[in-house]
Amino acid sequence: MLRFDGVSFHRGPEKVISDVSFEIRAGEFAALLGENGAGKSTLCRLSNGLLKPSSGRVTVCGDDTARTRTSVIARNAGFLFQNPDRQLCQNTVLGEIVFGLEHVVSDRAERERRAGEMLAAFSLDGGRDPFGMSRGERQQVALASILARKPRMLILDEPTTGLDYRECMTIMGVVSRLNAEGTTILMVSHDMEVTADFAERALVLSGGRLIADGPVRRIMRDVKTLDEASLLPAQIPALAVSLGGVFSDAFTVDDMTALVERANATRGEAAR
Ligand SMILES: Nc1ncnc2c1ncn2[C@@H]1O[C@H](COP(=O)(O)OP(=O)(O)O)[C@@H](O)[C@H]1O
Numbered sequence: 001m002l003r004f005d006g007v008s009f010h011r012g013p014e015k016v017i018s019d020v021s022f023e024i025r026a027g028e029f030a031a032l033l034g035e036n037g038a039g040k041s042t043l044c045r046l047s048n049g050l051l052k053p054s055s056g057r058v059t060v061c062g063d064d065t066a067r068t069r070t071s072v073i074a075r076n077a078g079f080l081f082q083n084p085d086r087q088l089c090q091n092t093v094l095g096e097i098v099f100g101l102e103h104v105v106s107d108r109a110e111r112e113r114r115a116g117e118m119l120a121a122f123s124l125d126g127g128r129d130p131f132g133m134s135r136g137e138r139q140q141v142a143l144a145s146i147l148a149r150k151p152r153m154l155i156l157d158e159p160t161t162g163l164d165y166r167e168c169m170t171i172m173g174v175v176s177r178l179n180a181e182g183t184t185i186l187m188v189s190h191d192m193e194v195t196a197d198f199a200e201r202a203l204v205l206s207g208g209r210l211i212a213d214g215p216v217r218r219i220m221r222d223v224k225t226l227d228e229a230s231l232l233p234a235q236i237p238a239l240a241v242s243l244g245g246v247f248s249d250a251f252t253v254d255d256m257t258a259l260v261e262r263a264n265a266t267r268g269e270a271a272r
Pocket residue numbers: 011016034035036037038039040041042043
């Protein structure tokens with residue numbers, strides 16, 4: 001779905017992305033991690049053709065972004081900006097979703113059917129003005145208008161920042177359901193709990209370099225990499241690492257509960 005081959009990107013004299021290579025296959029759920037200024041948003045913009053590499057090559061579904069029109073790339077890769085207001089331009093929620101479909105679906109009835117599906121998925125009122133809604137709701141409107149186009153890959157730049165817990169779970173519920181149905185996900189996040197709960201793979205950026213790429217379960221325990229990227233692991237893997245011993249493999253609350261219960265049972269038997 002997405003491939004970076006030795007990609008660098010300069011902004012004036014500053015090298016914002018340095019020699020990055022990776023490949024994301026259809027159906028994966030990958031998280032892109034890194035501290036502020038690490039280059040995550042720049043890497044997202046390179047992934048959808050809004051920026052072109054200074055050197056190296058980016059391909060989306062086999063199309064070289066340097067030689068493919070952004071509108072063609074956008075059909076394969078839907079992109080949710082870090083700030084949803086950058087992609088909202090209509091007076092009503094329904095208008096916004098239908099607008100996004102105008103160049104993708106020629107049949108008007110089909111556009112309205114798809115828009116209706118999205119309003120239901122996010123429990124949105126189609127008649128409301130997006131600019132009178134909360135940030136979390138506007139984020140959902142922006143996501144709904146992208147998803148109505150049914151992209152094969154979804155690139156999300158910090159989709160849960162600034163949202164309350166319920167809004168965060170609504171967005172992540174929709175995203176993980178899409179992933180289960182085959183949509184490829186690349187999600188920028190600095191929320192390690194959300195990453196641990198939803199992503200399978202993590203790519204770690206530090207100073208524009210890709211310093212790690214592997215299963216989230218492994219990377220959450222990789223203290224050296226996380227330190228280098230100034231990231232803190234999610235709470236359960238952090239606890240697992242500090243407890244060590246039989247607890248060192250715990251990754252979820254359920255894992256940890258089961259291990260504690262087993263340890264208690266063993267102590268109980270020993271006491272008897
Ligand atoms: N529009 C811009 N003009 C100049 N420098 C920028 C711009 N956007 C980002 N940068 C710089 O590029 C680097 C990477 O930024 P960015 O990709 O936004 O990082 P992240 O999303 O990980 O916080 C930073 O050093 C940032 O200051």
